[in-house]
Each structure stands twice: as structure tokens, then as C-alpha cells.
Amino acid sequence: MGNAVRELREAAGISQGELARRSGVAQPNIAAYESGRRNASRGMLDRLRAAARPLPHVVLASRAQELRELAGRYGFSNVRVFGSAARGTDGPGSDLDILVTRPEGIGLLTVAAFAAAASELLGVEVDVVTDGGLRADHEILTTAVAV
DSSP states (O other), X not given: OHHHHHHHHHHHTOOHHHHHHHHTOOHHHHXXXXXXXXXXXXXXXXXXXXXXXXOXXXXXXXXXXXXXXXXXXXXXXXXXXXXXXXXXXXXTTOOEEEEEEOOTTOOHHHHHHHHHHHHHHHTSOEXXXXXXXXXXXXXXXXXXXXX
């Protein structure tokens, strides 16, 4: 079981300290699981797996160009991010909130298909909002940042 903890941490590309911070498990305990001095229960492994999931803002930073290209294939432009990923307060279970400009003639089914394709591309849940119906002073519009 110790190797499983090391493998999930290394696959996530994070340190023991980062896994400890995200999971709330003390770093010495993570080291003990990795060395085999302690055995991680199934529940603990599930907790550590959840904590090792990618942070949406990190994934977005590495794949922003691909997301913009994907949005363009669906007819969307002006791709922005808002919410916790824009603030850098997202966690391993957070979704990615995307704001796009939707031209006339593109319906909600296309928005849903783009959200699903973006989720698959990035490996995190993606919610898509279109800016057409938002007031100019709406919080989403005022806090969204370009991708």
C-alpha cells in the first residue's frame, strides 16, 4: 500500500508536503505510508487520491491554447475563466468555470457539448456560461480573466 501512495503522489507531480496540505493528513504520515512503515487503509487511499486530483487553474495554465482552439471549433470566442480557478483558490475537487461569447445561431446543446469536450480535454469538470445574457456589471463579467 505504501507504493500506491507514492505512485499517486508522483503521478500528480506534487510533493509530500503539498499532498499533506491538500488532504489534511500530516506529512510524516504520508512519508510513513510511502516507506511502508504504515499501511494506508482503503479510506485513506481514497482521501489521498481525491487530494491528488489536478487543480483546475494548474491544468488550465498548461492547456489554455488547446482550450481556446477547442472553443473556436465549437464557434465560441473570448474564452475567460472566473470563480475559484481565476482567484487561485480552487482545490482538487473544484470545477473550472469558463465564460465564452456565443454567436447567434449556436444553441445550448452546443454549449453542453463544448463543456463535455473541455472536461475531457482538461481532466477536470468544466462549467460553461455564455456572456450574452449577463448585465455589464455582473460579477462573472467583472471578475473573469482571459484564458
